[in-house]
Ligand SMILES: CC(C)[C@H](C(=O)O)[C@@H](O)C(=O)O
């Protein structure tokens with residue numbers, strides 16, 4: 011029977027790029043059959059109905075869907091009573107505890123000068139995203155406080171996920187014969203933190219991730235599962251610095267929620283545009299594809315948005331749902347279009363429309 | 378009488394580069410007379426004595442010094458009982474509430490392709506740096522929490538500082554006739570925050586900084602003080618992205634403590650090396666120069682460290698203490714040496730020693 015995917019285009023360009031991803035999924039040779047459920051979410055939906063994430067959307071995702079795709083959400087920059095980011099809520103409600111963001115340059119494009127081939131594994135449920143904030147009036151004005159929560163449980167499971175991603179990348183490299191320059195040719199996990207200042211919270215993140223590796227190394231009977239993976243660490247400030255100076259040294263980077271948010275946007279600058287960077291929000295059994303870019307209100311509705319981030323996110327979703335072959339076909343079709351350079355959208359300094367870029371990818375797919 | 382500066386080389390390369398800054402201060406034509414007090418601080422001092430920042434250092438700074446210079450501190454990545462970062466403490470003890478970090482490329486060097494001429498004004502006393510952390514044992518393991526504090530008072534004064542820096546830059550540009558490409562030719566303050574997630578804390582930061590500008594605009598009797606400064610804002614994730622894509626659009630960026638830490642390291646990557654980025658920790662009447670780089674244990678003691686960040690920090694200190702002319706001479710001497718490219722340290726792909734680089738700067742100064 012068909013695989014059912016919940017589709018939440020949400021706001022802005024999400025509404026233009028998510029349908030592209032849907033058509034690519036429908037037309038990829040060798041992909042399973044899909045059924046798509048259009049589900050409501052987003053700031054505009056909130057403005058119309060008072061809810062940014064209707065109960066019905068959550069119910070349908072939990073009870074009727076095998077996976078999901080999310081577009082992008084517009085964020086009010088001021089506090090709006092009753093509004094809470096639907097994407098942050100979805101990650102928690104569905105316990106999609108890992109946000110996996112590959113940032114990979116394409117050889118043969120003008121952006122391959124600094125070689126980037128890294129996956130950011132972002133913890134997706136806690137840190138400052140627990141959104142526990144208070145404010146009090148004092149004689150000196152308002153004083154606001156937010157809680158940043160880091161737990162051993164969440165840090166351990168994200169650590170494990172990072173090592174698994176490193177293994178999967180390693181075996182993919184061996185299978186496809188792909189080689190990368192720099193250290194990234196060896197499987198490595200870099201733990202990103204700021205434990206020199208946050209010795210308790212980031213200290214716990216750091217030791218929990220390290221413990222995954224160290225326990226594995228101590229496990230009885232021969233070399234551990236991660237014996238061929240190395241591990242190092244980087245303070246978040248110097249992580250951003252080194253990411254720009256020598257991106258090729260990073261393979262898998264694991265980070266608490268907010269650092270992961272920041273460094274993945276930073277890494278995106280190295281591959282030409284946020285418009286090409288994909289992610290999958292991963293739980294143990296449920297997955298949700300999501301482009302890393304925002305809703306880009308300035309270009310929404312103009313057929314200018316880059317559909318590649320969404321299309322790659324659909325492929326990531328396929329890969330995580332257990333269909334690597336059609337996923338690889340999509341990755342390759344996208345790379346071909348990027349390399350050819352004829353149907354690039356304005357963010358990549360091209361003049362193609364969203365539609366033309368999508369069509370070029372469908373054509374490269376042999377669809 | 379002479380100006381008394383407290384010198385805290387602290388750890389690692391701080392001990393090599395701070396003496397360079399001292400010699401430059403002593404030999405800059407037109408600079409005031411200085412007296413230097415060597416003061417203890419740092420992780421090594423902690424290991425020897427149990428204190429990373431002796432009371433005597435704080436007393437001497439408060440009672441005997443007109444200003445200070447700090448080198449760099451080694452950070453244990455694990456929690457060390459009784460240790461607390463001396464630089465974080467100094468900023469608070471002396472109420473140096475603004476960390477001002479100019480990141481400025483030098484025309485005519487190979488790093489001027491992406492034009493960067495920005496000043497990051499980092500709040501220096503609160504955010505996650507209040508270091509209020511707890512941890513509890515639960516059936517599911519440790520759960521750690523940190524408080525992130527943002528107050529109206531601290532946000533307002535850092536906002537005001539940012540607008541003042543923008544004005545000062547504008548008048549300096551007019552005086553020296555220097556022009557920069559891009560929007561940075563107009564005075565602008567960009568407020569960096571993440572209020573789409575942290576609507577209370579970052580919401581307060583955002584509205585407090587904006588209020589400085591808006592109140593000024595409403596102030597009676599003609600145009601306000603900041604009438605020629607524009608203001609915009611940027612979410613911290615997209616800030617890092619745009620910093621790399623189009624750094625020239627940023628003039629002054631004002632940010633809460635941790636975001637400021639991260640984006641200034643990011644910006645440093647755009648000017649060739651962290652080894653050239655200076656900062657001054659500024660209160661209302663006391664100032665402390667500090668290179669942005671760390672203690673670099675891997676190269677410490679080898680006469681390889683870049684002294685430029687410290688030398689520029691000394692010039693910044695002079696500028697903030699009210700001596701712009703000798704400060705400008707130092708900036709110019711450093712720019713000359715960077716442009717000539719003959720005496721660059723290894724971080725800038727040169728082969729000069731710390732000493733040779735310092736000597737070249739002293740020579741360019743006509744010292
Ligand atoms: C829209 C926002 C809440 C979100 C985040 O901060 O996680 C976005 O920046 C992302 O990276 O998915």
Ligand SMILES: CC(C)[C@H](C(=O)O)[C@@H](O)C(=O)O
Nearest residue numbers: 206207247452462464465638
């Ligand atoms: C050493 C560390 C505590 C410090 C900070 O985080 O402020 C450093 O990174 C800096 O930027 O001055």
